[in-house]
Amino acid sequence: MNFTFINSAMLFALPLVIIPIIIHLFSIKNSRVKKFPDTKYIALAVKKTITKIRLWQFLLLLLRILIVALLVFFFARAVYHKQKPASSGVSSPEAYFILLDNSYSMGAAGKNSSSFERGKDSCLKVLKAVRSVDSVSFALFSKGAEEKVKGFTSNIIDVESKIKYSALTYKTTSIRSGLNLALKTLKETPAGSKQVVVVTDFALHGYSDLDYSVSGVDPGVNIVFVDVGENADNIAVSGVGTAISSFENRMKFNVNIAGYTASRYSKVPVSLMLNGQKAAYGFADIRPGKKTDKIMYADSGENEKDTGSARIEIDDALSVDNTSYFTVSGSQLKKVLLVDGDVKISAFLSESFYLNLALNPNQRFSADVVPSVCVLNEFRSKKLSEYKAVFLCNVPELLPSDERKLMDYIKAGGNLVYFMGDKIDVKNYAALDAAVFPASITGEETGELKFDIKSASSNHQILKNTGLDELGKAVFYKIYRLSPKSKCFSFLDFEGVNCPAFLESNKLSVDSGRVLVFPFPADRDRTDFPLRNAYVPFVQELAKYLSEGRVLDDTKSVCIGDVFKKKIENLTSSAGVEVTNPAGVKKNILPAGNTFDYPFTDNPGIYTYRYTDKKGKKTEYFSVNPDVLSGESDLKKIDPADLVKLFPPKTSVHAIKGGKDTESDIVSIVRGEELSKTLLLVLLALLTVEGMLSIRRLL
Structure with a gap:
């Protein structure tokens, strides 16, 4: 049964429905017999009238029984569940694990705010559905999951603060990483009702590694996906290829542009920066769902190592993927x-x-x-x-x-x-x-x-x-x-x-x-x-x-979140390798043997690393970019019906739209929809009908 009752003790009053029956039975009077002359036609008329009266009385009896029953259900606070409720009772403690997507696609700007800001607002609305007996946990997820609240807590103010101060990253989306953390943590809580609330933009790329269709999900856990994304056109620079052309002894740059759009964009400005100076400028035509290569030429100068970026100058949904950074080492040019x-x-x-x-x-x-x-x-x-x-x-x-x-x-x-x-x-x-x-x-x-x-x-x-x-x-x-x-x-x-x-x-x-x-x-x-x-x-x-014989280690771009590895022969400095990120923050890395790893690639841009070997002091560079090739810049959404198919058939999976109704939607899914208003309206209607029938009977 998909009905439960918040005040189930009131159901003990259900036998009161017998009262209308008793009243009905005691109201029946035996007719007195009086002798009249020949009353054949009168008797026939009386028989028809009595049949109507009895039918009228029976309808009144049913209405009164129904009114008493609905009054009992009203005071018992009946609740309707669209699916079989996961918890043993509506009033049992509930555990909420809120997951907020902070991958870079959540930075897509809409009319008034970004998907990430709408996501934080939806998380706060979920908190409003939490009662004093319930507990909450909160985590951010992108390429991996970052647990902001350890375990579960009833301190709603602390969770609210963590949500408000959450920050967007430049990483890709992995719904699975967040769900795995939430499901693992929920196993350790004794709460009767368990919920995972995933607040994301529903972008299709985030579900490529998500497949629980065989096993891996507790059927007693409600999984609610809250959609805070918008369908929007986006254009991204997916990379820059470099080569040398002997035409005027110049460098050739192949700017790769991906068009995740529904319409064509003509003459999109493309600029090329080299060693801090604008080196080339041009235009590209972007076709829907196609990739475009924009060829540009620039002088490399006498530098052994060049750094630069290619940028499309357009006001689209995402700005972070409009620029791609690159380095060109003299050792790479043959x-x-x-x-x-x-x-x-x-x-x-x-x-x-x-x-x-x-x-x-x-x-x-x-x-x-x-x-x-x-x-x-x-x-x-x-x-x-x-x-x-x-x-x-x-x-x-x-x-x-x-x-x-x-x-x-x-x-x-x-x-x-x-x-x-x-x-x-x-x-x-x-x-x-x-x-x-x-x-x-x-x-x-x-x-x-x-x-x-x-x-x-x-x-x-x-x-x-x-x-x-x-x-x-x-x-x-x-x-x-x-x-x-x-x-x-x-x-x-x-x-x-x-x-x-x-x-x-x-x-x-x-x-x-x-x-x-x-x-x-x-x-x-x-x-x-x-x-x-x-x-x-x-x-x-x-x-x-x-x-x-002379190709050295390539200083190609690494994606945000990846580890940059560099092999350095004959390193002499005991201080190791000094790495400076695009914000100017320096960090010393001690290599393991002749290889050093730098895992702090959290921001796009040009990174500088300095070290000393037997030949003297060296300065080199590497670039870090968002992983556009993963599809993160494509804002196309997954269909909710396809999302449900990624889970076992008996899993309680829901998809709702983020906004002003987020709180009520969560309450409806977790605790069901309380029928008090509906019952009250039905009661008023039945009482009106019962009153009209009673008056007509008297007449």
Whole structure:
């Protein structure tokens, strides 16, 4: 039965319904017999009248019985439950576990307030439904659950204060994390009636990990979801991809924009900040439910590490996801330096022309490897640490200072490549240290020479993706004969002359770079190799092979709430690593071994960390952003019917709308709907009918 009574003792008065029956029986009088002349027609009329009177009396009896019964129910305070009540009695103590969603989607602004402010207001309305015999607990939840009230308390004022001073986070939603905490805590309370009140925006993304359809929920617990969200359009920057374009030697930024909208938005302003300065500005067209990539270009300057952000300038539901922060480390950009030793008036005839073109064949778009060309005098003033590899293209000779510079570069992890042409000073190269130039030039070979494909090490990375058949078609008319000076190996030879086509020296140490020597030039002076189909993939694979050796740990963005991990070799400072968050708050982290973890990523922005290793003081950066890719920025709501399906069939799950009726709705669900007003109206109606019937009877 779905009826209960607040004042159930009054039900003992229910036998009073017999009073109208007794009155009815005692009011029946025996008729007196009088003799008359022939009264046949009168007797017939009397019979019909008596039948009507008895029917009238019977209706009055039923009305009076019903009036007495309803009076008993009225004073017993009858309560109707839409479902079977979870508690043993309406007056038993109740336990309320209030969960408030403080994920960043709750910051969606409506007409007058945000979902989070409406959520706090709904929580306060739930407290009004709590009686003096009841107890309450309160927790915030987003990616995880944060218990604000330990266990249960009857101190409503304390809980009210905790609700009022609750703060929004930048984390994603996990309804399951909050429910798990509430259900676990409710198991430990002896209260007769147990409730979990989940105040959230009903956004669909929060239910991706919620599935109690098999088990895991006590059927005696009422679970009430309070909807405080609004359907609203939102646009978010989900990330920024960075690359290098050789077009005007600029950086390329791919701003990823997600449109969680029902309509199209045209010419949405997009701005790009780099190192604190506005670097680019443009517009993007956003289509409903689609992702848009906005390509922007900016100068990176001479910084080894750049920091910045991309922002859409629009007044939508959420502002926190309108900006995405990023860092670009010089170690991530695969820049190579081409030193041209035979410069011509026409760039087409220069030694480095084909090599430059092969490294970046479509110069108006991004490339995996970005070349810069200089002459020997410019090379001497270059900071080589900015480049993954240095290509010496037919450079006539190297000075002792050049040799020392290259030696330091190789030891620091830089890679060196020689393409040898007709300008080479053989004696100068013979005098170079074996670590800088690991081969001896013993002569020259002429003719129509080709690669010996049978000698190729097909597993070597440079040759693996080049295409050996096409490689074998290249013709060389003049090459240098090389012999190794130090420990070297060849992964391809020339056919018929027993001469290596490439020489690669073994690395000096684990951290040092590679040195490769090619006994032919990079242009067409002595070969048709640059005109062959294999040339572009060969050169690109060569550059990738060299770049791999110097890729440092990437400083990619981490999502809010995730742990940033960094491996630091040769850390010398006993103070550890000093991390400064976007608000300027500093915290020292002591690494475990050579790795430090930073878990305090609670706010979006650029974080700076400083440390000292054997090479000196270092300053690096990492970015923290909201997890837009999780779908948190999509404010589309879950259907209440689909929400109920996530629980076992017998679970008491309710969905209500937050607002002025929150308190009465909670009371109706937990204690049922008191029928006093309804009973009173019915009683008044029955008394009116009974009075009218009684008067008519008298008439």
